[in-house]
Amino acid sequence: MGLFMKKCFLVILIILLFIPFLVSAQKQPSGISSSKERVVLVTVEKVSEGMSFPTMMITGSAYFSESSEVAAESAGKVLKVYVNEGDAVEIGQPLASLDDSLLSYSVSSAEASTKQAKSNLDKALRDFNRNKALYNQHSISQQKYQDSLTDYTNAQSMYISSLSQQKQLETQKDKMVIKSPLKGVVISKNVEVGEWVNSGGVVAGVATLTYEAKVYIPETVLPYIKAGQSVTVKTSRKEYTGKVLSINSKGDPATRLFLTRIDLGQDPDLKEGVFVIALIPSGSKIHSLLVPRDAVVERNSVKGVFKVSEDERVRFIPVKIIGYNGGYAAVSSVTEGSLKKDDQIVLDGNNAVNNGVKIKITSKIG
Template identity: 25%
Template sequence: MFPLKNLIKRLLAGALLAGVMALPIFAQDPAPVTVAQPEVRPAVERVELTGSFTARRAAQLSPRLSGLVETIDIDAGDAVAAGDVVVRLDDRLAELQLGQAEAAVAQLRASFDEAVRLRDEALRLGEDRFFPDTEIQARKSAVQVAKAALDVASAERDTAAERLARHAIVAPFDGVIARRLTEAGEWVETGTAVAELVAVDDLWLDVQAPQRLWPRLRQDTDIEIIVDALDGRALTGEVAARVPVSDPAARTFLLRLILPEADPAITPGMSARTVIRLRTDAAALLVPRDALIRYPDGTITLFTVDDSASPPVARQRQVAVGRVDGDRAVIESGLSPDQAVVVRGNEVLTEGQPVRIVEDGG
């Protein structure tokens, strides 16, 4: 009899103690949270790629004939303009040959002028029947022969002048000497590179882009170029070309970008990051990225506020996240557009915990 009474008393005491201990849990103050309303709009896919600046024009300067290097007045880093002489070959013999050719032209021009004078004289006398027709024809033929000889000599003179000009190797465009590849006194053959010239004010950025972007890239695509060497300065880029030859292994294609305005601080070889923003026509459900809670196993959840309770309570929902649009993430499933999400204070929330909205995150 007494043991049964003692057991009942102990059970009642334990239940009372458990109730007392549970009171602080149910009586805890609601957690302050900030919420934001999801957006429904066409999403912008943000794609980040890396690449390097390359010169649109670069040339290995080489002579068009063999010869001895007489002077070389450039070195690596020197800026040159189109038409500047960078290397000159020994041209003494070419100068002499040109002088001979010019003398021959002068001699034959005098012969031609004399032949013309004699022909005109014969024609004038022939009008009065004082000159035989055969002699007139002979003098006409002499003019033609003299003219042909003069033309040949003129062509030889032009050839000699061109040969002399080819002893000077000139810059074909404005740029900077990247490498000096010869020295005075060296013999160079036709086609031997003597210097490397790079146009540093005319650059493009080469990046390898995923094949899936091919049909979506246009010249007016929103592109931002971030140059790390310039303290992360962001510049506006434009699509210059899409090279259709893809890399089947990497499933990429070459995308070439340009800067609308040249920046002298950027040089060939500098690396850069590109941010490509691609708009889509389909509407998407977007929430602030701060609302997402990621777990090591890949699970992604967020908290909504159930205001049907008093006070409102937090409800944890597992969601499927698609692409990221700036500071927003596309929710593919697990959330309705009319459900506000917690963007601040969600780090320590638990399912069913009372909450108090202190700020609307928009």
């Protein structure tokens, strides 16, 4: 009997615990979800109008503005290598040195010869000055005076010759230390300690950390671009405002393309050989809708902007990029009339929204 009562008590307790949940479920209106709709915080900006150049996207590569394959001017065995690839270097900084033991001996010998020649010259000059004074006093013969002058002239020639040889040997010795001609970075190390390097053999490659883009533009855009003009250049990681350095006057007769160099400035994160896209003006300025570049996103390989509706939901509007004007993109809507001046479009937060998503505007620009 005691066991039966315990079981009954347990059943009643379980029923009492579930009653509040059953009552709550009955009070919940049918067809209404208890979860809240997701709302995305965004900033918006109005679509404007203005003038801009239509542009053409032209691909190319980034290059060092200046680079050098530093060669040895004398032959010799590599004694030391002071740098590795990637090291920063200053102008005149040693890259490597060659064995100069024989030249050091020759320089020491030349210094001794020059010292002796200078001593001989000083003595010859003293003798000449003394004999000149005696000759003016008619105390010595003209022959002795002439001999003294000849000795002085010969001593002077010997000293100049000896000094010149010493300087040449010192210069050769200095050349046994190969130095960087640029301030920048080491891009290649071509020798190791103990190797023999011939005169003209490359020891290391160095380059500045300033870059330029090289692209080949078609002749159709030549009327709309010139040296000194600012153009936008993009890599996979960054966007640059470059300046056109030069447009080659000689094009390729087969392709009608002209090499164009665009200064990208200094950037330690950029690398030579990086793929670039240059936005080159391809026509006269036109009037168009303008949207912030950052407002343009891509969905399923289609570029567009998110337009804000009156109920604070967003709709993706496909657009065609016509060109660029500073930080703005000149666009036209793919469907006529779907985007117009003063429409509000999502700026910050556009990567977090999709069609029909509810938004909350935190700030408005324009």
